[in-house]
Amino acid sequence: METIKINNDNVKIILSKQLYEKSAVFSAMYKLTGRCIAQISPLGEYDVEVTLSPQTGSGYSVEDIKGLAESFLNDIIDQQLRLDLEKQYGRLRELIVEHAFTPIKNLDQRLNDI
């Protein structure tokens, strides 16, 4: 579960490490670069805290940052889902690309190994 806290000069989001992998958090944060300052820090054993604050001269208010935080929360779900799906079919993707350029003779066997 995640919680969101709106302060005077920033928005803080607490994310559970059990739900979201580091890679998903970073991918969602990457999209915010240039629009706000995004910081991440560990919070105890099971959580991380993401702090979003306006960049100097960006013209963004904390209210705007709240909007970005809401997009971030949606995006992080999608990013985690991408990682979960990648675990299912990532090897298939590699096989498709390999087979496209260097046809695999024992394709059935390679598929069985996945």
Add this chain to the structure above:
Amino acid sequence: MMQKPKAYTIFPFSFSRTSNNEYLLVNEVGEFLFLNDEEFHAFVNQRLDKKSNVFLDLKGKHFATDTDVAPIVDLLATKYRTKKAFLRNFTVLHMVVITARCNHRCRYCHASSESEDALGWDMALDVARKVVDTIFQSPSPTIKIEFQGGEPLLNWKAVREIVLYSEKLNKKMKKSLEFVICTNLTLVDREKLAFIKEHGILISTSLDGPRDLHDKNRVLRIGKSSYALFIDKLNLTRSVLGHENVSALMTTSVESLTRMRDVIDEYIRLGFNGMFLRALNPFGYAKKDITTYSCDDFIKAYKEALSYILQVNQEGTYFEEYYTSLLLTRILTPYCTGFMDLQSPSGAGICGAIYDRNGDVYPSDEGRMLAKMGDRRFKLGNVMRDSYLKIFGGDVLRELTKSSCVETMPGCVSCVYRSYCGADPVRNYVESGHIIGNRPQSFFCSKNIAIFDYLFQLLRKNNENVINVFWSWITKKPLLDLKHVELPRESS
């Protein structure tokens, strides 16, 4: 606890939420589907009824299968290879900067040209021949030599030399050989046109719109209107070469943004059957100008222009927007398309290369411009000193190619449009100081995402009149010719 067996196998795909609270799914080979929220989550969680229409659609487009996996992998691999066919032949397009001199001083010129009477800015004939020797070592069975400048006609003897020497070499090499001269046309005369016609050379020229707009952007160095001269020479060129051998490109200056209808009307009035809506690149004189409009400004103008172009087509005039047409071909067909600025890996160097007047070779014109501004990091080599293998097999091109696969680049890797898109590492370098770039702050990326978003909105609406125009562009057939053809439709 034993894991429950999967109901079906899911194949790789990218996805994104759309503004309609749906999901757009695109697979590795560019096939796409829209699913609503419930369908999407049922699909990814293996809860979809295998007899449902949704599952059958997903299966039909190779997002999933409940039968043997190997034949689908085989099929997807074949389609993937087809989509990446541009990799097969290596460099096809060879752009030759025949001179840096120009009789224009266009306000957005990224070539930062020299004056018409400047000395020492032309390609020498021995360099020109060496350029051709290098070009003909490309393994590609198709070679396209494009003369650029400056104004290429100011160094006509080098143009002639390259054409004649290429044809001589090609008697032995037997490649498919094509020439294009990118010219402002103002220096063409009957003698040059006779040579151009004899050798089947195509003409690509520049037209920015009606007289006032064209004259504002494209200024003759002597200060006179370039428009009147352009029209005279366009008519002369067409009378000798035929209408179809002359095409034109426009560049979107800040003034053009609000004048798109006028620009389109001018193109149609002059008998062109399409235009390419191009934003400015941040090089040369344009670097100053591009800061005057944002990506949002360009996209607003693009949408208005496209809407008007669609209307013009529906009223019976075939008129294509070439960039839209290119993207639609990638979205709606299994085929590979050219366009080195939007390939993955980047087409810079491996699809096209540019030879400067002194024989220096660059992967793109932007790389050459950077060198002119003092940064030579993209120089691949020099035809007078370096072998073909050193130029095209060296570290610079290897680094560019391996760093420009959208399949692995940050931001691109999770982008739903990845299968249709590409990277421009030189542009990234200019924008961010690094060839990987920063997607959230990239004009290039924002522009392409906004265009894809808009095109997918139109495809989702599935308006018959709009879709028919799209297919007429893809098939290069007027709308009336498609009247009785059954066109493929995206299922709703």
